Amino acid sequence: MQLIPCPWCGPREEAEFHYGGQAHVAYPEDPSALTDEEWARYVFFRENPSGPFAERWSHNAGCRRWFNAVRDTRTHDLLAVYRVGEPMPEVTA
Amino acid sequence: MTVSPLAAWSDRLAALAPVLDAAEVPFRSQLTVRVSDPDAIAAMGSTLGVGFPSAACTFTSGTGPCGDVEVLWLGPDEFLVTAPPDQQVTIEEVLRGALGTAWGSVVDTSAQRTTVVLQGPRVRDVLAHGCSVDLHPASAPRGTCVQTLLARTGIVLQVTGDDRVTVLVRSSFAGYLAAWLVDACTEYLAVP
Numbered sequence: 001m002q003l004i005p006c007p008w009c010g011p012r013e014e015a016e017f018h019y020g021g022q023a024h025v026a027y028p029e030d031p032s033a034l035t036d037e038e039w040a041r042y043v044f045f046r047e048n049p050s051g052p053f054a055e056r057w058s059h060n061a062g063c064r065r066w067f068n069a070v071r072d073t074r075t076h077d078l079l080a081v082y083r084v085g086e087p088m089p090e091v092t093a
Numbered sequence: 094m095t096v097s098p099l100a101a102w103s104d105r106l107a108a109l110a111p112v113l114d115a116a117e118v119p120f121r122s123q124l125t126v127r128v129s130d131p132d133a134i135a136a137m138g139s140t141l142g143v144g145f146p147s148a149a150c151t152f153t154s155g156t157g158p159c160g161d162v163e164v165l166w167l168g169p170d171e172f173l174v175t176a177p178p179d180q181q182v183t184i185e186e187v188l189r190g191a192l193g194t195a196w197g198s199v200v201d202t203s204a205q206r207t208t209v210v211l212q213g214p215r216v217r218d219v220l221a222h223g224c225s226v227d228l229h230p231a232s233a234p235r236g237t238c239v240q241t242l243l244a245r246t247g248i249v250l251q252v253t254g255d256d257r258v259t260v261l262v263r264s265s266f267a268g269y270l271a272a273w274l275v276d277a278c279t280e281y282l283a284v285p
Contacts, residue, residue, distance in 0.1 A: 001225070008149050008169060009239070013225045016242055061247050062240045063149070063168040 002076065006059045007067045007083045020056030022046045023068045024088065050074055054088050057081075095120070098207045098267040105275055106209075112281040113219055114212040115274060117267075118259075121208045122174075122181040126188060128197030129170035138164070140191040141184070145172055152238035152251055159184050165238045165249060173249070175208070175261075206249070206261040209270070215281050216256050222277040224248075230255065244273040 003011040028034055028042055047053065053073050058066045070080040070091050079091040097119030099106070106115040128134055138144040142157020145164050152165040159180055165173040176184055181201045188199045211219075217228045223244030227233060237252040246269060249261040262270045 010150070012241065015245075061242045063171075065168055 004057065004069070004078060005081050006062060006065075007081050008065055009059060009062045012059065012062055016059060016061035018058040018060045020058055020066065023054040023056045048073075052079055052091050098264040099209065099271055102268065102271040106271060109275065109278045109282070110213075112213060112215050112278050113274070114210075116210055118208040118210055120178040121203065122176040122178060122184060123201075123203045123206060123261075124174045124181060124184055124188065125167075125200045125202045126172040126174060126197065127170055127200075128172070128192060128195065130195040130197065133192050133195035133197055136193070137188050137191040140187050141174070146238070150239050151236050153236075159187065163251070165251065167240060167249070173202075173261075205263060207264050207267050209260045209262060209267070209274075210253075210257070211260060211274075212254070212257040214256055215278075216258055218281070219274065219277045220250075220258070223273060224250070226250070228252070228258075243270065244277075246270050246273075 002014045004014055004017050005011045031039070034042065050073060052070050054068055054070050056066055057069050058064065066084055068082050068084060068088070069078050070088065071078050080089045082089055097117060099117035099119070103117065106117070109115050126137065128137065134145045141159060141162050141164070143153050143155035143162045143164050146153045146166040149166055149169070152163055154161070154163040156162070160177050163175045165175065167173050174184060174188070181203050185199050185201055192199060220228060220243065224241060226239050226241045233252050235252055235254060238249065240247070240249050242248070243250070243260070246262060246266045251259040253259050
């Protein structure tokens, strides 16, 4: 089974983790000012790149903390993990 | 009369000897502490007489005014304080006093988990049947405390000695875990 390196607990099996979708999706500054289309774009529209993708993961069975990971969607390799609030590191796929 | 979660399993767990000395230590006092302020953490540690663990995936133990106390790292701002039975009210008051006005919480979670102590030369082999964490002494020395899955059940695992671990398991999963342990030990038991 693939090991995912939790920034707190170290490498653990993938079964301990929960996937949380794309990272760095900022909440709108003034939600009430958004049109329906803009709101739908914020709620439903996500990137779907072929290559490195910044995602949120939760270490459900361990420290139960959310963190961010850069995963190559072509190979399922985790290129980097970093804690919430830290900037996305430079990665080379 | 209060019945511990593994009371019905004591005979079957005892029958695992000498492969594994497995026994429930029921009704331990357990308190979940959420606090991130370093001063409050230090104050709580000095009040208990046991410093809170500073490194991830470790635990500290010692004896203080509340008896033999262990403090387990559960997360960057989350700890579990465990102590002998019937200490939860005292410790809750002591820790709340030490917390003062800092942000945090102290919650009695004694009923949430029960404690199983496993000891024996085969303890790592048996756990390896259902736990992917490397428990070799080189990577999990005494003082290690990991939260992980054992046979798909969430556990807190403390390495308390060379061949000795303490497993904290949710009360409702304890029977399942005991059944799994008995099954995992089968191949090491002498054929009758």
